[in-house]
Each structure stands twice: as structure tokens, then as C-alpha cells.
Amino acid sequence: MKINYISLRPPITRYVIPALAVMMLWSCSKTVDEPTAGISSPSSLDENAGTWKPYLLASASEIPVAEPKQATSEDYKAELKKLKDATDAVTPQQREQINYWGAGAVFRWNEIARELCARYNSPPASTPDGKYPLPDAANPLKDPKFPFANPPYAARAMAYLSVAQYDALVAAWNYKFKYNRKAPSKNDASIKTLLPVSDLPSYPSEDAVVAEVSVVILKAMFPGEVPYLEAKLAEHKHSRISAGLNVDSDIAAGSELGKAVGAKIMARAKTDKMSAANGQAMTAAMIANAKKIGVTEPWVSQEFPPRPPMLPTYGFVKPWNFDSATVVALRPEAPPVIGSPAFQKDMDELLKIAKGQTREQARIASFWSDGVGSYTPPGHWHRKGAQLCHENKYSEVRTARALALLGTTMQDAGICCWDVKYYYYYPRPNQMSSKIKTSVGLPNFPSYTSGHSTFSGAAAEVLAHIFPSSKKEVDDMASEASISRIYGLIHYRFDCEVGLATGHKIGSYAVQRAKTDGAE
Amino acid sequence: MAHNLLIHYSMMRSLHQKGLRLLGILLTAAGPLCCAYAQMPNDAIYMGKKTACLAVSYTHSSWDQYWENSLKRENLNIGTHTTQSVMPMLAVGITKDFNAIVALPYVWTQASAGNLRWQKGVQDASLWLKYRFLNKSGFSLHAIAGASIPATNYIPDFLPMSIGIQCKTATARLLASYRHKSGVYLTASGSYIFRSKITIDRDSYQADDRLYNSNKVSVPNAYDASARLGYLKKAIQAEGFIEYGACDGGDNIRRNDMPFPTNNMRATLVGVYAKYQPKNIGVNARASHAISGRNMGQSTAFSVGVLYQFRYAKDANN
Helix, strand or coil: CHHHHHHHHHHHHHHHHHHHHHHHHHHHCCCCCCCCCCCCCCCCCCHHHHHCCCCCCCCCCCCCCCCCCCCCCHHHHHHHHHHHHHHHCCCHHHHHHHHHHHCCHHHHHHHHHHHHHHHCCCCCCCCCCCCCCCCCCCCCCCCCCCCCCCHHHHHHHHHHHHHHHHHHHHHHHHHHHHHCCCCHHHHCCCCCCCCCCCCCCCCCCHHHHHHHHHHHHHHHHCHHHHHHHHHHHHHHHHHHHHCCCCCHHHHHHHHHHHHHHHHHHHHHHCCCCHHHCCCHHHHHHHHHHHHHCCCCCCCCCCCCCCCCCCCCCHHHCCCCCCCHHHHHHCCCCCCCCCCCHHHHHHHHHHHHHHHHCCHHHHHHHHHCCCCCCCCHHHHHHHHHHHHHHHHCCCCHHHHHHHHHHHHHHHHHHHHHHHHHHHHHCCCCHHHHCCCCCECCCCCCCCCCCCHHHHHHHHHHHHHHHHCHHHHHHHHHHHHHHHHHHHHCCCCCHHHHHHHHHHHHHHHHHHHHHHHHCCCC | CHHHHHHHHHHHHCHHHHHHHHHHHHHHHHHHHCCCCCCCCCCCCCCCCCEEEEEEEEEEEEECCEEECCEEECCCCCCCEEEEEEEEEEEEEEECCEEEEEECCEEEEEECCCCECCCEEECEEEEEEEEEEEEECCEEEEEEEEEEEECCCCCCCCCCCCCCCCCCEEEEEEEEEEECCCCEEEEEEEEEEEECCEECCCCCEEECCEEECCCEECCCEEEEEEEEEEEEECCEEEEEEEEEEEEECCECCCCCCCCCCCECCEEEEEEEEEEECCCCEEEEEEEEEEEEEECCECCEEEEEEEEEEEECCCCCCC
């Protein structure tokens, strides 16, 4: 007995205590490692980008940029001297900022915009009298915060951002190669540079153009973030000086161009019918129409208190790659009649998952949930697009082009899908059976077709065209995003399959543009 | 208990669970385990050498209000949130001053309203080691170490429905107790709980008012403190307690959003516990209620358990 007792002790000290020590070590580090983006090193200068077709500018030279001072001028020499002093005085913190922005101007501002979308993606809380107050653009930080950056809102914000960056960079490239001012360190070899220097002419600064035009758009989309955006803007521009890559006049010319392009882009935003997208007064007529075309049990909000549906007239917002008549033409055929065998088949699939959702189904549903508090499906795809551009060593202007093609098709997909949703006003499966509960959160708008599927089909179509070697990868991602909504128990299979196919059709319009914009 | 703690921590994460959490921690930890002579990770009771106690407890914890950050609110899309668990626990007397306790709970959650799906499954396995290093004139001091590890791949970030938050934990606890000859005792304890990072199914999430592009989530460590006043003599034990648990850092639930494992959950619980074990077989019960909190549900929890004490090795001297 004694022997038994003694033999117990060594294992405890030998294994348990070290095990505890290991656990403590696991717990000690509280730092989360995020994927880091390396310094951008474009494989091409894209010298001809000044001839690429802009979205909204009449031409690359619509906005004038004055000729810079000659490299031999006293003014420029003074700027070089100032730049040398700045690079000699770089602090460790500035060096960090240089490397951060060195990942790419478009890349970083796209990332900033996604983060803002996530931070503003909060549906208003109901008041004690059962109403949902509307966010107020004039008081953006008051509860509920403005905007509620839901998927249609995020799709539009990211579309405008990408188009603005692209048009501004096409203009910048035009002047860069027109004036051909060499990089400061190529005029004065004694300037220390902290990022790689290419043969890209430095006037106007592409970083200043992107930073300034991005801030114009993002201030309008996220009016509560003006101080944050201005701080980022100043940091970005300054990073180019402390890195020894741009003199003040490069930055100033880029800033002016960015601001002017931003104003042009915002003129469209003010008249694109987004301000009328929350047309709640029209839902009665929409429901009546849905009943007339055979939807016997139209969608009703499953929230308590019932929440008005999300942006019921977003389908009338102006699309990018086609006109509003095409939105109607792209509308898919009606979903199965409620109670029909086709309906029942897909309902049975959901009832089965409701009983025994597998861990893998739950994982896929969660991975693609992109719900409240996230950057939404358009943000998810922008992240993928930006990553692909970075991996493929795209120049700033080519990155902007890819994200503009992606961003515009994302908003087109949102517009088309919202048109379909409110045309058919089809109920969610959760409305048809109380046995169906979700593992991802139930969106507050009609079911048919799936927004995730439509966004993803369009995104995959565009990304597969731009990055043919990634076609399989993005197609697989889109299929998984689509089916995730079945696994998450909020969509019928027909919502997802029709949505995905329609998304691909929507994406093909952006692909058509890509083939003719002069960049391929 | 350890796992209870874990459970509760996880739960705490969830709004409701949150409320429960501290409670749960306290409750579960303490509640399910007690054997006649023993014994939970938060008491001064020990199993004798070569004796063991197997306990099975059932806990029901629910809330219909929670603290969203510091805002006390209801949620009509959750209604009443309920967490139930069944936990087998084994306490083993290795010496009269050194005990080990293991436990493994099965947990299931549900909401009475709204569309959030229930979750269920085996949660976290825990191990506690309890060592009495001073014992004089009724006064005793105890060093307690605990560790827990998720036993299954349950979903950690679907709060408040998740059954846990997938942390591995390590707990260091100091416990002091005084017991008068009459049977009245007073026990106080304090602990620090190290918690590992977790991996979620998404590769992007919001915490600390920023967006993380990663599937790794840094969960704050936690600490707790408790005081209990009770009576223990022969077959009967009864006590009242107050417990406080909180995270060491963490963020708050965003306005009208769901809880997340990074939240700084805190709660103060008050409760009662009783045990009756005339022979080898005994029963216990526990009740607790959260009187204040943050980022978790205001839970009320009840638990009942049965205990069976036995010798696991023959003692030559007996």
C-alpha cells in the first residue's frame, strides 16, 4: 500500500507540474500575429496607364496638373536639400510608418475602408416603444451610429473608394509620364531612401493622390471618422518624405489632383439614388406585387420588435457596369412556389441540417458569416482582391484597376440582388419553420436570392478574369461562400444556386469592361 | 470546478453565460464537486488517503437580462437564455493533505426567443491539485493549482450560445480557512487564471475597437475571490458565499452587438450551498445569483448533485 502511494507521487511532479508550466506559457503571450504585408515591389511601371479608360473622368487630362519645376531649378534643389534633412532625421516610429505604407497606398486604404465598414456594421437597437431609430448623418457618433455599414452600404462605399483611386491614378500616371520628373534619389544620389526606388516618375506623387482621394470618399461615407482619416492622411504623406521618395511639390501636386478627382466622384455619389434606398413606404406595394406573382406568404421580419427591412429600394440605386434596365433584365426566374415539391426538397435539406449540423458545416458557415460587426461579404472579397494584387506585384494603378473592377461589380451585385429580394419578397426558411434556427445570425430582409452568393459569383467572375491562375481558387471560395448560407440555416439551396449563377452573369459585365479599358 | 469555471468563463463570455460565469464558476466549481469530506477546488475539505469521491451534478443557469458593457438590458431576440450542464467529477485523496480532482462537463444552451441555434457538447476537462501546507488550531492554508483543456472542438465565438470559449487555462489559488470546534468555518480564497489564445473559424474579427485579420484571438486572463461562511459537522454542511470574478483586461460588448471571447466579463455572485452525506452516499445543492456584473448575463443558477465516496485502495492498517 505504501509502495502504491509512493509510486503515485513521481508522476504528479514529473508530468502535471510541467504541464501546468506549459499552460502558463501558452497563456502568457497576448499578442495576436496578423499576416504582414511585405513592401510592395511592382513588377511593371505600367507606363501606358495614362491611356487607360477612367470610370467618371472624361479623360486622364480632364483635371490639369501644372508642370513641375525643372530638376536644375533652385526651387527643386532646395526641395532636395529639405528632403535630405528629413531622411537624416527619421525616427524609429517613422520608419515603422514608412514600412506600413510601403505595402501599397491602394492596398492600405482599401484595408482602412474595410475596417471602417466593420466598425460601423451595427444595426440600431430598438427603443422602448418598439421603434428602430434611423442613424443620422449629421450626428454620426450618436447612438445609433451613422452609417449602419451593412452589405449594400459597404459595397457602395468600397466601390466609390476603388473607382476614385483608379480614376485619380490614371490621371496621375498621365502626368507622371508627360512630365517625367525622376525620383529624388535619381536626381541626387546622396538621398537615403528607405523603400525601393523604381523608374516611375515621381510627380505627382501616387501616394498623395491615393491618400487624398481616399480621404475625400471615406469622409463622406464615414463622417464620424474625420479626425482619424486626417491623421492617417498626414501620416501617409509624411511617410513618403521621410522615406526619401517624394519632395514636397510631388506631394502637393498629388494632393490637389486627388482632391479634385474626389470631388468629381462624389458628385455622382450625391445623385445615385442611395439617399432614397431606404424607401420603406414602397414595401406595401412590393408585398402586394409579390402576392400577385404567386408568393403566397411574403417575408416578414423575424426580429422582436419587427425591424423594417434593410434598404428595400437599394435595387433602384445606379449601377456601374450597366444601366437600371439591365438590373431588371438580369432578374432571375421566380423561386419555387411555397409548398411545391421543389420548395419542400430544399426545406427538407434545411430541416436535416437543423437537427444535426456538422462541425464542418458550422465552420464553413462561420468562416463566411461576414455578419454584424464584420466588413461584410464585399469587404471579404476586397480583402482577397487586394491580397492577389499584392502577391502578383501589381503597380498602384493596376491594383486600383483590379479593385475598381471588383468594387463596381460588388455594388452591381448588391443592387441586382436587392432588386430580386424585394421583387419576390420571399420568406426566409426560419419564417416557414420554427425548427430552423441559425448559427450565424438571421439577416433582416427577404430570402431569394442569397446576397452572399450573388456577391461571391460576381467577385469570382472578375477575379478569375484578372488572375487566371487563381480561377479555381476563387471559384471554390465563391461556391463555399454560397453554400455556407445553407449550412448556416438562413437560405434555401435555390436561393444560393440562383444567386451564384446570377452573380457570375453580373460579373461578366465588369469583365467586358476589363477587356476594353486599355489595360490588357 | 475547474471546468465549471471554464464553462462559466465560456458562458460568461456569452451574455448569459457570462452572468453565469462567475456564478457558474463559483457554483459549478464548488457546487458539483462536494463530497462528504470533500471537496471542491474552493473549499478546505480533503478526502482521506486512499479514498475517493465520485460526484455527478446537474446545473441549470438562466438569465433574461444582461450587461451590455455597463448597460443592463433585455434582448427580445434571446428571451431567456438557459445553460444546463451535467458534470461528473472525481476527487481522490492521495494523502490527507493532498487531493486531486478531475471533472468533465456536458453542456447545452438554448434561447427562448429569436433565431439563434442551440449548442451542446462536452466542454473542458479540468484537473485540480489541492495541497494543505499549514494546519494549526483550526486554521489552515492551502495551495491549489488547476488546469483545463477543451475536450471537444465546440464553437467558441458564437456567444451567447457557445458552450465554452476553447481556452486552455491554468489557475493558481490560495485559500485560507478557519474552523471552530463548533463546526462553524470561514473560508476565503483568491485566484489568478491564465487563459490561452483561442482559434476561431473566422479569419477576421473585431476586438478592442479595431479589426483583426487573423483567426487567433487573445483572451484576457481572469481572477476571482470568494468568501464563505458555513457550518460543517458530521453529515451536514451548509454555507453562504459571495464570489467575485473578473477578467484582467478585455474589451466591452459593442452597442447592440453580441458578446465575444475578448470581453471583460465580471460578476459578483451571492449564493448558498448545502450538503448532506450520512454515509457513503450523499447529496448536495447550490444556488447563486449575480448581483452585479459587466458584459455578461445576470444569471440565477441552481445545481444538485449526488456523491458517492469509496476506498480505492485497501489500507493494510484498517
